[in-house]
Amino acid sequence: MIERLRGIVGDKGLITDPAEMEPWLVDWRQRRRGRALAIVQPASTAEVSAVVALCAAEGQPVFPVGGNTGLCFGAVPDSGRSDKPGIVLSLRRMNRIRSVDRATGVATVDAGVVLGDLHNAAIEAGRQFPLHLGSEGSAQIGGLISTNAGGTGVVRYGPMRDLVAGLEVVLPDGRVLSDLAALRKDNTGYMLRHLFIGAEGTLGIVTGAALRLHPQTPNTAHAWVAVAEPAAAVALLAALQDRAGSYIQAFEMVSASQFELVRKHAERARFPFPEIPAWSVLIELGSEDATTALPAILEEVVGAALEAGEVLDAVIATSEQQAAEFWHLRHSVSEANRKEGMSITHDVAVRSSHVAPFIAAADKVAAERYPQAITEVVCHLGDGNVHYILMFTHEFWAALPDAEAFALEVERAIHDVAARFGGTFSAEHGVGRKLTEELARLADPLRYELMNKVKTLFDPQNLMNPGVLLAPGTA
Amino acid sequence: MIERLRGIVGDKGLITDPAEMEPWLVDWRQRRRGRALAIVQPASTAEVSAVVALCAAEGQPVFPVGGNTGLCFGAVPDSGRSDKPGIVLSLRRMNRIRSVDRATGVATVDAGVVLGDLHNAAIEAGRQFPLHLGSEGSAQIGGLISTNAGGTGVVRYGPMRDLVAGLEVVLPDGRVLSDLAALRKDNTGYMLRHLFIGAEGTLGIVTGAALRLHPQTPNTAHAWVAVAEPAAAVALLAALQDRAGSYIQAFEMVSASQFELVRKHAERARFPFPEIPAWSVLIELGSEDATTALPAILEEVVGAALEAGEVLDAVIATSEQQAAEFWHLRHSVSEANRKEGMSITHDVAVRSSHVAPFIAAADKVAAERYPQAITEVVCHLGDGNVHYILMFTHEFWAALPDAEAFALEVERAIHDVAARFGGTFSAEHGVGRKLTEELARLADPLRYELMNKVKTLFDPQNLMNPGVLLAPGTA
Numbered sequence: 001m002i003e004r005l006r007g008i009v010g011d012k013g014l015i016t017d018p019a020e021m022e023p024w025l026v027d028w029r030q031r032r033r034g035r036a037l038a039i040v041q042p043a044s045t046a047e048v049s050a051v052v053a054l055c056a057a058e059g060q061p062v063f064p065v066g067g068n069t070g071l072c073f074g075a076v077p078d079s080g081r082s083d084k085p086g087i088v089l090s091l092r093r094m095n096r097i098r099s100v101d102r103a104t105g106v107a108t109v110d111a112g113v114v115l116g117d118l119h120n121a122a123i124e125a126g127r128q129f130p131l132h133l134g135s136e137g138s139a140q141i142g143g144l145i146s147t148n149a150g151g152t153g154v155v156r157y158g159p160m161r162d163l164v165a166g167l168e169v170v171l172p173d174g175r176v177l178s179d180l181a182a183l184r185k186d187n188t189g190y191m192l193r194h195l196f197i198g199a200e201g202t203l204g205i206v207t208g209a210a211l212r213l214h215p216q217t218p219n220t221a222h223a224w225v226a227v228a229e230p231a232a233a234v235a236l237l238a239a240l241q242d243r244a245g246s247y248i249q250a251f252e253m254v255s256a257s258q259f260e261l262v263r264k265h266a267e268r269a270r271f272p273f274p275e276i277p278a279w280s281v282l283i284e285l286g287s288e289d290a291t292t293a294l295p296a297i298l299e300e301v302v303g304a305a306l307e308a309g310e311v312l313d314a315v316i317a318t319s320e321q322q323a324a325e326f327w328h329l330r331h332s333v334s335e336a337n338r339k340e341g342m343s344i345t346h347d348v349a350v351r352s353s354h355v356a357p358f359i360a361a362a363d364k365v366a367a368e369r370y371p372q373a374i375t376e377v378v379c380h381l382g383d384g385n386v387h388y389i390l391m392f393t394h395e396f397w398a399a400l401p402d403a404e405a406f407a408l409e410v411e412r413a414i415h416d417v418a419a420r421f422g423g424t425f426s427a428e429h430g431v432g433r434k435l436t437e438e439l440a441r442l443a444d445p446l447r448y449e450l451m452n453k454v455k456t457l458f459d460p461q462n463l464m465n466p467g468v469l470l471a472p473g474t475a
Numbered sequence: 476m477i478e479r480l481r482g483i484v485g486d487k488g489l490i491t492d493p494a495e496m497e498p499w500l501v502d503w504r505q506r507r508r509g510r511a512l513a514i515v516q517p518a519s520t521a522e523v524s525a526v527v528a529l530c531a532a533e534g535q536p537v538f539p540v541g542g543n544t545g546l547c548f549g550a551v552p553d554s555g556r557s558d559k560p561g562i563v564l565s566l567r568r569m570n571r572i573r574s575v576d577r578a579t580g581v582a583t584v585d586a587g588v589v590l591g592d593l594h595n596a597a598i599e600a601g602r603q604f605p606l607h608l609g610s611e612g613s614a615q616i617g618g619l620i621s622t623n624a625g626g627t628g629v630v631r632y633g634p635m636r637d638l639v640a641g642l643e644v645v646l647p648d649g650r651v652l653s654d655l656a657a658l659r660k661d662n663t664g665y666m667l668r669h670l671f672i673g674a675e676g677t678l679g680i681v682t683g684a685a686l687r688l689h690p691q692t693p694n695t696a697h698a699w700v701a702v703a704e705p706a707a708a709v710a711l712l713a714a715l716q717d718r719a720g721s722y723i724q725a726f727e728m729v730s731a732s733q734f735e736l737v738r739k740h741a742e743r744a745r746f747p748f749p750e751i752p753a754w755s756v757l758i759e760l761g762s763e764d765a766t767t768a769l770p771a772i773l774e775e776v777v778g779a780a781l782e783a784g785e786v787l788d789a790v791i792a793t794s795e796q797q798a799a800e801f802w803h804l805r806h807s808v809s810e811a812n813r814k815e816g817m818s819i820t821h822d823v824a825v826r827s828s829h830v831a832p833f834i835a836a837a838d839k840v841a842a843e844r845y846p847q848a849i850t851e852v853v854c855h856l857g858d859g860n861v862h863y864i865l866m867f868t869h870e871f872w873a874a875l876p877d878a879e880a881f882a883l884e885v886e887r888a889i890h891d892v893a894a895r896f897g898g899t900f901s902a903e904h905g906v907g908r909k910l911t912e913e914l915a916r917l918a919d920p921l922r923y924e925l926m927n928k929v930k931t932l933f934d935p936q937n938l939m940n941p942g943v944l945l946a947p948g949t950a
Contacts, residue, residue, distance in 0.1 A: 101826060101828050102713055102828075103709050103710075103712065103713045103826075103827050103828040104826040104827045104828045104829075104859065105716065105827075106826065126717060147662065148662050150660055150662075154659065154660060155659075158659075159660060161666070162637070171921075175921055176921075177919075177921050177922060177925070178919070179919075179922070181826070181897040181898070181899070182826060183824045183825070183826065183859060183897075183898065183899055183902070184629065184630075184633075184824065184827075184857075184858040184859055184860070185625055185629060185634060185824045185855075185858050185859070185860050185899075185902035185903050186824060186899040186901070186902060187622065187623050187625075187673055187899075187901050187902060187903055187904065187905045187906070188899055188900070188901050188906060188914055188917075188918060189673070189674075189906065189914060189918070189922075189926050189944055189945075190670055190673070190674055190678075190926045190929055190930075191636070191669045191670065191672065191673060192670075192922065192925055192926070192929070193669075194666045194668075194669035194670075195665050195666065195667075195669075195670070197666065198662055198664070198665070198666060199664075199665055203665075214720065214721075215716050215717060215719075215720030215721065216717075234578050235578075237578065238577055238578045241580065241690050241763075242601060242690060242691075242763070243763060243764065244690075244763050244764050245689065245690030245763050246689075246690065246721055246762075246763060247763075247764070287721075288716075288717070288718060288719050288720050288721065288722075289718065289719050289722070289767065289772060291767070291768060291771070291772075292764065292766070292767045293766060296766070297764060297766075349658045349659065349660045349661060350658070351576060351578075351579040351581065351656070351657060351658065352578050352579045352580075352659075353576050353577075353578040353579045354579075380660075382659075383659040383660050384579065384658060384659055384660070385659070385660050422656040422658075423656070423658065424656070424658055424660075424661040424662075424663055425663070426661070426662050426663050427658070427660035427661060427662065428660050428662055429662065430662045431662070431663060431664060439663055439664060442663075443663060443664070444652075444653070444654075446646075446650055446651075446652055447652060447654065447664075447667065448664075450652070450667055451664050451665045451667070453932055454665055454667070454932070455665075457928055457929070457932050469664055470664075
């Protein structure tokens with residue numbers, strides 16, 4: 001097997017030395033470890049095709065990895081079978097930006113391109129690729145597509161799914177399905193593309209993509225707004241949609257408890273308010289048009305809400321530096337939580353209109369069952385995506401007899417609250433190996449049955465990232 | 476069978492009288508006729524489920540129909556089997572707007588709701604549903620989803636696919652797949668929803684939908700711009716995207732030959748130019764924000780192109796009345812062509828950047844092979860969607876020995892040109908019964924194979940709209 005792989009990808013494309021393989025076998029937070037025969041790095045779609053066909057013939061699993069930046073262990077190789085450990089497949093050598101079509105607004109790229117490199121190529125062409133997240137310096141396009149990545153731009157531009165105009169996929173039998181025409185309109189039958197987006201590598205290997213570019217929005221305006229409760233933030237969102245809906249580029253809500261931790265831990269933080277409000281909202285508007293008076297729009301909408309008593313206080317940025325300070329507070333959340341204690345973070349989404357009752361219900365469950373925890377909320381309110389966090393002290397955590405079981409219990413409790421509001425337990429992080437049981441437990445049974453049938457249709461041998469997404473034994 | 480259907484839907488839901496059935500058996504342009512056992516009109520999703528389950532048990536085909544406004548005979552019932560003619564299934568009694576969620580921007584509706592009624596409900600809620608097309612007074616949501624309808628708003632809001640936030644579907648075995656949570660973010664496995672959008676009723680019956688509403692854009696600006704050639708229009712589109720990309724609500728290009736016919740036949744038409752230019756473009760910008768100076772943006776971008784010699788002439792509307800006159804010209808195209816002669820209209824799409832070379836290549840084929848034709852172009856340039864038209868005189872047409880075979884030959888010739896540019900033969904009209912052979916001929920064979928496998932997975936008996944989309948014998 002190894003020699004046949006070498007025949008396809010050459011020495012440069014093969015890692016079999018255990019020490020060199022090590023970083024590929026563990027997730028970046030060092031929480032889960034797997035094993036594999038080899039790390040295989042093809043240099044072309046044809047080589048991926050040959051590798052996958054070989055694995056299909058040999059019955060060897062294929063574990064695709066992008067930038068290995070995921071949070072759900074979706075890139076940890078683990079076949080559960082000592083006779084067929086499978087291979088790790090990295091496309092990092094396939095890092096070519098194939099073309100940028102400015103008039104159509106489409107970039108066609110290899111799946112191994114790093115997100116930050118695509119950002120630069122789009123800017124060079126006078127456009128932007130509006131997917132932004134913390135790991136953009138290492139996350140790869142193939143992984144971002146396979147996990148349908150989110151980030152801060154979703155409220156305006158949608159998740160990765162909305163930015164994919166076409167895909168090139170190596171199917172589990174090695175054949176290449178190419179759909180890179182990137183037409184805005186095409187009504188010639190079933191849209192298969194969307195099956196692969198967010199499939200976490202379980203239906204085939206994404207080797208290339210045509211991605212939608214957007215106009216740049218150099219004109220921006222920013223505000224931090226204080227409100228008494230989440231419902232007031234939802235009302236403000238609706239008012240802003242009326243007045244300037246398509247300018248909204250961020251609408252992020254933070255609880256006082258979360259803001260307190262940022263104040264406690266973040267460096268170089270300048271706070272917009274003298275006291276930390278119960279809830280605060282960071283708003284960004286943006287436009288291609290330099291003449292549109294975005295700060296005036298913010299003043300008008302927020303001012304009306306202030307007069308109506310729906311908003312308690314507000315600060316509109318008067319300089320780029322102040323706007324950067326506003327964002328710095330928002331971006332300091334993860335670091336502050338890491339410094340404070342042991343946190344269990346949930347990636348829940350409900351409708352925006354359900355965010356306020358969801359938070360109230362989750363607070364009730366947390367207060368009753370986990371009174372030791374401080375609860376915090378960081379929320380992409382424009383998408384209904386609530387990162388609901390329970391923060392425990394290191395001492396409490398160390399004293400737990402089984403911390404993993406405890407974390408699972410907490411997660412299930414919060415996921416159940418989300419489900420009561422028609423919400424999901426995984427808004428943007430995916431399922432990976434971490435949440436397969438939750439998917440089996442919470443998914444609509446008919447949908448879960450159909451998912452398994454689709455999996456079997458495309459991958460009858462269950463060789464593509466087995467154990468990810470669908471719980472073993474259910475496919 | 477009839478009595479069991481009556482037991483489910485009652486007398487009110489059943490038509491078996493041949494005279495009353497007649498309008499349901501023929502397409503609205505009276506070109507294709509079918510047959511069926513009965514017209515069945517359930518009043519609820521539960522009744523649809525029971526009807527479909529009964530048909531599955533009896534092996535009777537189900538032919539869904541919406542407003543019967545399609546152009547490709549997708550709603551004409553024709554099982555091709557005298558022993559199993561099947562039923563026509565209309566959801567017109569399911570016409571309830573279930574809820575409008577303003578903060579989330581989602582309307583949840585029965586599939587039988589007429590598009591115009593949804594427009595009104597959205598406006599009442601202070602929002603808009605931005606899908607607009609000629610038949611909006613009778614087209615129904617279920618049909619619009621099943622055909623992934625397009626229209627004039629696609630350049631800004633995308634086709635129906637981009638406006639669907641959730642679906643309720645009765646599967647071919649009668650079970651109900653409900654996915655109406657309408658979350659902006661949900662990464663819990665395969666996105667099955669997109670399989671049903673544009674499936675033309677061949678995978679199940681759409682009974683309900685959650686649809687995205689957008690903010691209203693009361694501030695608009697309009698221009699007619701004259702250019703020497705399509706490439707100049709594409710360059711103008713790119714320049715406008717730089718300056719005001721997300722304001723572009725229409726970017727429609729018309730050839731001189733098409734404009735001449737409008738001048739000849741349209742009533743109450745006022746022309747913006749003293750002479751009809753080689754090519755002209757109708758631009759609409761729109762914004763939620765009343766203070767954005769949209770006419771000034773048009774003046775700036777078009778003015779710069781005028782100075783650079785890329786634009787020949789331009790008129791910017793100075794009143795709502797003039798804007799309405801601008802659109803009146805564009806909307807007079809179909810009527811003018813109907814009055815002029817026999818036209819063969821193609822629904823091609825290529826990338827915007829390929830529109831100019833596509834038109835040149837199609838003109839060459841038309842001039843060489845069909846010198847009797849006048850060629851015309853009406854083009855949604857922002858979507859790359861070219862309605863390329865060959866116009867023949869009634870006399871020429873009447874003298875053809877086999878007009879249908881001739882039309883097919885012309886269509887294939889133009890579809891082949893589109894394929895050379897990576898384009899599609901059906902951008903927004905769908906496949907129906909009209910273009911199944913073209914799909915089998917032009918689709919990527921691997922994609923076509925997978926489509927057939929998906930069809931068999933969902934509908935193993937081939938009872939859902941058989942003969943539509945996939946050519947008989949290929950599924």
